[in-house]
Amino acid sequence: MAYKDEQLREEKVFKDPVHRYIHVKDRVIWDLIGAMEFQRLRRIKQLGTSFFTFHGAEHSRFNHSLGVYEIVRRILANFEGKPYWNPNERLLCLAAALLHDLGHGPFSHSFEKVFKLDHEDFTKKIIVGDTEINHILRRVEPDFPQKVAEVINKTYHDKLVVSLISSQIDADRMDYLQRDAYFTGVSYGHFDMERILRVMRPVDDQVVIKSSGMHAVEDYIMSRYQMYWQVYFHPVSRSAEVILSKILHRVKDLYLSGYTFRFQPIHFLSFFEGEVSLQDYIRLDEPIVSYYFQAWTDESDEILSDLCVRFTNRKLFKYVEFNPNAQMEEWMVLHRLFEQVGMDPKYYLVVDSSSDLPYDFYRPGEEGERLPIYLQKPNNELEELSRTSDIVESISGKKRTDHKLYFPSDFIEALSDDQPEKKQIMDLLGIARN
Incomplete structure (x- = not known):
């Protein structure tokens, strides 16, 4: 039997708090899970510095990667025998789902910004x-690693396969919303995933939703x-992330x-x-970074030592709302005052911005254009979600941005x-003032 078709003698099952069980029957998937780069x-x-706020995170x-794999496995089981679905793409979809986050570094996005790295680029390099x-993927086919990388990079020729992993309603989002809600203890991320999986339909180049499932999709968005x-x-x-970034x-x-480190x-x-190098990247993980941060609390450089003490012991910066369009003059005054009292504003007066676009429809030619979610009507015609859903229409294309100004209030009060x-x-x- 060819390696790509080989099944385990007995199905392996992972107990999971979100999906209850994660099932593995394919030898290729089991071997990938055991690989050192996946075990890393x-x-x-998953949530970087969020554990400072939500202790369960x-x-x-x-x-998360196992969860995305399991959702895709369930979707493909529902796709069996349906038009447009090519069963020969099954193993490719499962491998791409499992490996889609392979290149994330320690504390992910903060780490990437400081060192100008891209986790998607390292995902491809690992694959x-x-x-x-x-080595495992090449045993399937010599070009199988490249195919997996193309799916994750959204350049694979079969866009239906890509949409399972990366779209506005994909397995990645469906897992992390529920998983992050579970571990943070909040109720916001819950939605009826089982209903969504039942009403998903494959079409020529993407997954669509049977129109009777619209309300489940509204809840998801x-x-x-x-x-x-x-x-x-x-x-x-975000305060913890600001300090992490400033440490790096x-x-x-x-x-x-040329500073001499202790x-x-x-x-x-x-x-x-x-x-x-790829090996340098792979061997750096969060326990190692945390070890350095602990050690650097004793550095002679006062700024590095202070920032590491803050991160290690959760002595975070305070924050106020900040409008960069209207308050730049105040920020410049603060910048000068911080310098005068000996607080380096580069590290102790930080503007942090967050923005999100919850749902968007196709806008030709615009940067970051997104394929929308389509509803499949009883006559098989497709209609863009926001044209039918008043709820989704109310937030479509509306980018929300938030700005905060972070600072060490303990230094100021002292x-x-x-x-x-x-x-x-x-x-x-x-x-x-007290």
Whole structure:
């Protein structure tokens, strides 16, 4: 029997708090799960710094990746025998679902921004490079790794396959909304996934929804909207992310300036120098980064030490609402005052912005244009969701943006009352005096 068709003698089952059970019967999928690059995802949190706000949010990208695989497995079981679906794409879909987050680094997006990296690029490198994952995929077919990478990169020729992993109603979103809601303890992310899976239909180049399932999709979109603003963009989590980002910036700046570390950042050297090998990237995970942060609490550089103490012991920055269009003059005054009292504004006065577009329809030629969700009517005609749903129409194409100004209120409060800058800073930031 060919490797791609090989089945396990006995089905493997993972107990899962979201989907109850995750079923694995294909030998290829079981081998991929056991590969070192996939096991690494156990050491990358799904929600980055959100555990500072929601103490249960310690789940990993390993959990999530298994969940996305399971949802796709269930979708494909429903697609069997339906028009437009090519059963020969089954294993490709399952592998792409399982491996779609393979390239995430420690604390994901903050880490990427500081070092100008792209996790999707590293996902592709792990899949097509000299890795255990690649060796397994090549046993299926010599070009199978490239096909998997193309699905994840959204360049694969069969757009129906791509839409299962990446669209406005895909397995990725359906898993992380429910999983993140479960582990954060909030109710916003819950929706009737089983109903959505039953009304999904394959068409020529994407998945559509049977019109009778519209209300389940409305619930899903509103769940996503709420999760972004109540969980993913929570200002306390963002405060921790700001400090994390500033630690990495400070370490990089110190290294490039020739600073002598008490605890050398060996695992970061290639990142500082902009020459990150695949092996350097794979071996850096969150436990290692957290170990460095703990060690750097004793560094002689006061800024690095302070930031690491704050992150390690959850001594986070406070925040106020900030309008960059109307308050830049106040920000410039604050910038000058912080310098005068010895607080480096580069690290201690930080504007952070969050934005989200919960749903959009096709807008030809616009940057980031998105394929919409289509409803399939009883006569098989397709209609874009927001044309039928008043709820979805009310939020379609409406991008919401939020800005916060973060600062160390403890430093400000510790300033001497004799310093005239203290009152000015507190007044500008709206800090109440005791």
